Amino acid sequence: MFRTHDNWEKLVAAVIRREELWQLCHQHSRTSSLMSSLSSDFSSSFRSNLSFSNPNDRLSLPFQYLADISIDLSQEEKEPELVFFKDSPIEFGFEELLMAASYVLGEEIDTFKRTFVVCLRKYIKVVVKKFMIQSFAPNQLQQWIETIGSFNNENVAKSWGYGLCKGEMLCFYEYFPQGSIHAMLHRKPRVVLDCETRLSIAIGTAKGLARMHETFDGEFVHGNIKASNIFLNSHGCCLGDPTPGNFKISSYHPPEVSSGDKASQASDVYSFGVFLIELVSRRSPTQRFKNYVDWAREHYRDEWTFLVYDIEILKKISAKKHMFDMLQIAMCCVRNIPEERPIMNDVVDMLVKLL
Incomplete structure (x- = not known):
């Protein structure tokens, strides 16, 4: 009880100090000395009492x-x-x-x-x-x-x-208060995602990417397709901003980009295919002990596809067919040869037919 009381006093003191600092910010000029004072005050008072x-x-x-x-x-x-x-x-x-x-x-x-x-x-x-x-x-x-x-x-x-x-x-x-698809898929507590919701997310993302690919005479490249850059909105979901040119190689990028080739629309299609696998399996491509795409491709070819699906989907027999079709589309997108991958408008058409 005493520990709880002490923590409560610390919290109250921190909040009061926060308001004092806020007033200080508005009453004085924004000089470097003020910012230095802010830094010192927050370090000694606020940070010691509140968890971030x-x-x-x-x-x-x-x-x-x-x-x-x-x-x-x-x-x-x-x-x-x-x-x-x-x-x-x-x-x-x-x-x-x-x-x-x-x-x-x-x-x-x-x-x-x-x-x-x-x-x-x-x-x-x-x-x-x-x-x-x-x-x-x-x-x-x-x-x-x-x-x-x-x-x-x-x-x-x-x-x-x-x-x-x-x-x-x-x-x-x-700002999207509902967060990213990555948070929905992987953070706890787990959000229940039915087949229709996953398909809607896939279609919305595909439409956004296809729209981008149509601009600048079909030369636009996104380069930043990943679950943490896809967000829920009032229209289902939307694709976040593309990379400005400098980016870190990630598990979503195809072999040719990882080997040093320039990103292309075909590499965007590959990244979207990785996202589709993630959407079906609820397994993050950054946490696999082996190559993520090879893992999914291996089970797909061996007809052990149930090992890829999220266990929630397996509980509904009617959803398995849709998930298999989505996985099949993903396999087309992650082909190793860029020229063999479909364009995004065709991917949209394939996904819409699953509705």
């Missing part, structure tokens, strides 16, 4: 502090201009962004970017990705984000805009 496992705790950190953006708006520095695309549901200023509460999204820190969730006025949340411009070719990032902003499809995640700030680019995206 809960996103609601992490919302107490101002974005400028969390994202380590070194700019002093109290001096004569010009406030960076933020660019918003035509269909953006909200616009905000740079100062509002800096002082908004935020937390880091995801556990993995990418070499080229970091991702945050920022809570703006009226409890509107926006995903902010911070890129280091020096890691890319001149104007590459700006052309890339403007390309994403031009997409207008219910199965493609919307980009709201961007801003340039001292060698960094901040890109703004729609």
Whole structure:
């Protein structure tokens, strides 16, 4: 009981200190000394009393502090201009962004970017990705984000805009509170997914990718197809942003890309096939003890396909046929020879026929 009381006192003290720091941020200029004070105060007071496992705790950190953006708006520095695309549901200023509460999204820190969730006025949340411009070719990032902003499809995640700030680019995206398909498939407690839901997710993702492949005279390559970059939305699901050119090789990439070849639309098709296997099996391609595709292909050829399916599906006999058909489509997508893989419009047609 005494331990519980002590913890409660620590929690109350931390919350009070948080509010004091928040007022401090609004009453004083955003100087480097203030940010240094913030860092010291949070280290000695807030971090020692609260666990950061809960996103609601992490919302107490101002974005400028969390994202380590070194700019002093109290001096004569010009406030960076933020660019918003035509269909953006909200616009905000740079100062509002800096002082908004935020937390880091995801556990993995990418070499080229970091991702945050920022809570703006009226409890509107926006995903902010911070890129280091020096890691890319001149104007590459700006052309890339403007390309994403031009997409207008219910199965493609919307980009709201961007801003340039001292060698960094901040890109703004729609926030999906229901999370990614990766979280739905692999995190606990497990979410029950029936055959119809999985098929709907597959069709929505395929439609989004097919739409992207049609742009720029059929030359557009996504390069970032994976369960953690596919999100639930009001239309079922949508595909997240493509890679701007620099990416880490993952279990979703085909052999030719892993060997150093340039990503292509055919490699996107392969990655989608890996995602289909993951959707059917509920096994992550990053956690297999052997090659993920070879494992699925081996059981498919030997007609031991029930070893691939998620056990939840095996409980319903009527769903097995649909899952077998989805696995069959996946096998077409993950063919080793790129030229033998179908195009995404054909994949959409094959999946829709399963409805």
